[in-house]
Amino acid sequence: AASNPNQPVWPNSQSGGNDGGVYDRMLIVINGTIESNANIFTVDLCKGQDIALHFSPRFAEKQMVVTNSCIGGKWGQEERELQRFPFVRGQAFKLEILCTSSEYKVTVNGSHLLSYKHRITDLRSITSLGIYKDVKLTSVETK
Numbered sequence: 001a002a003s004n005p006n007q008p009v010w011p012n013s014q015s016g017g018n019d020g021g022v023y024d025r026m027l028i029v030i031n032g033t034i035e036s037n038a039n040i041f042t043v044d045l046c047k048g049q050d051i052a053l054h055f056s057p058r059f060a061e062k063q064m065v066v067t068n069s070c071i072g073g074k075w076g077q078e079e080r081e082l083q084r085f086p087f088v089r090g091q092a093f094k095l096e097i098l099c100t101s102s103e104y105k106v107t108v109n110g111s112h113l114l115s116y117k118h119r120i121t122d123l124r125s126i127t128s129l130g131i132y133k134d135v136k137l138t139s140v141e142t143k
Contacts, residue, residue: 020124020127021123021124021125021126021127022045022052022099022123022124022126022127023099023123023124024099024100024101024123025098025099025100026098026099026142026143027096027097027098027099027142027143028045028096028097028099028129028140028141028142029094029095029096029139029140029141029142029143030043030094030095030096030097030131030137030139030140031092031093031094031095031137031138031139031140032092032093032095032131032135032136032137032138033090033091033092033093033135033136033138034059034087034088034089034090034091034093034134034135035089035090035134035135035136036089036090037089037134038059038087038089038133038134038135039058039059039060039133039134040056040057040058040059040060040133040134041056041057041131041132041133041134041135042054042055042056042130042131042132042133043055043056043095043097043129043130043131044129044130044131044132045097045104045126045128045129046126046127046128046129046130047120047122047125047126047127047128048125049073050069050070050071050072050120051068051069051070051071052069052118052119052120052126053067053069053097053104053116054066054067054068054069054070055067055097055106055116056068057085057087059087059089059134062082063085063087064080064081064082064085065080065081065085065113065114066078066079066080066081067079067080067081067114067116069119069120071119071120076119079114079116081113081114084111084113086108086109086111086113087108092138093108093109094108094109094110095107095108096108099123102117102118103115103116103117103118104116104118
């Protein structure tokens, strides 16, 4: 079920929430197309107001993927993936986020991009997914 990319989204839910939360071996699959004039897009996995995983490809200047967490209104140490940037303006992509007991493993178009260690470890409390900015969604599903 595709959705307005500027609204919180979670499969089978009108509220953008997933009451069961995230769990070990949960796979989130996001299919979409990067807008042709894209500067940034963001995927946020949230626990209430806290952001457990902030995944943000940036297209301007130096292309990079930024990951971080925001807990209690404070951003943590930013992690940057500079070696590989698999997103192309105007092109479709398949983004897969595999949650394990210790980290998120992110794959784009079938190739591993990065791993991000959990900073919020109570996975079941992570109940909302937001996808924002310069992206058109085709589908969002969990497996």
